[in-house]
Amino acid sequence: MKTHSTAARGSASRQMPDTGRVSLGRLGDFVGFRLRRVQNQLSRDFAAATSAKGLRSGLFSSLGIIEANPGISQSELSREVGLDKSVTVTIVDELEKFGWAVRERSKEDRRRHELFITDEGKAHLDELFTIVGKTEDAVLHQLSPAELHLLSELLDRMYAACMRDEG
Amino acid sequence: MKTHSTAARGSASRQMPDTGRVSLGRLGDFVGFRLRRVQNQLSRDFAAATSAKGLRSGLFSSLGIIEANPGISQSELSREVGLDKSVTVTIVDELEKFGWAVRERSKEDRRRHELFITDEGKAHLDELFTIVGKTEDAVLHQLSPAELHLLSELLDRMYAACMRDEG
């Protein structure tokens, strides 16, 4: 019993109610399909809610991670947010341009750039958290706290499995 | 108590273990962040696994929905897969070019194109399901059938809430 997900596919699909009168068929056995459509919609909502701010995708997440981990390197940030390091360069460029974060050369390892959020960045992050919180609540308001908690845990375990597989 | 997700945010974040030594901070209170990084990784895996087939994103999902719903219109397909109708045109163009699906004018409503999968499409879909199944198993093999089932249910409820909000 190396894996039990194959067994789960079969049992899950037949009990699963469809969104409307449209059937998911065999596709209903795959989590990736569901993840994609929910995430696409959520990111559209996010883009619409923050369009006035002109935010690049990944910028909000990156700034949040920097706030929670002062001195984090760009490589570590890339890994945590799930972006390529070249994308992270662009994001940090913008964060610096807006004055929301700064790069500082590490004294221990001069290859590394340590990242720090600024006071302006924190203030802006407060606004963003408020906006994004409202957007998410519109989608999540039917999930109970316990369900929300479990959802986050499952997603974290999935992401950890992704990371383990590729390094 | 119109919504309890705000309360859930606070309680979830503090109990949630982080992926590594990096903290998610306030970002850990948002599901969108977790959804995005898992989905990004999964879609990368999918692209890598199907690169030999040269598949446009959304093509696999669309063909699966067409198989499960013979005669579905492009609008309905767009809604179910979560893509814009203009994107669906491109996808159906490719499906027809490969000979995996066909358009047929509806006799009841001559604006509509009814979509049907071909035998070649079904055969190809079999291969794709096998490939994608293996890819997903690599990420999902630690989730129990019950957890997998619950995850799908939660995602479906979230997507239904998305759709309700915008029509």
Next chain:
DNA sequence: TATTGTTATACTCTATAACTATA
């Protein structure tokens, strides 16, 4: 007037690889 499908366009995102500087 609204809906289905189509086309065109501009923009964003992503993957990739080459390059530097440090280790």
Next chain:
DNA sequence: TATAGTTATAGAGTATAACAATA
């Protein structure tokens, strides 16, 4: 030789609006 960061570029994805045919 390996890692952190950078740059450049091509390709894929997306949003948007305008349009024709039909309801």
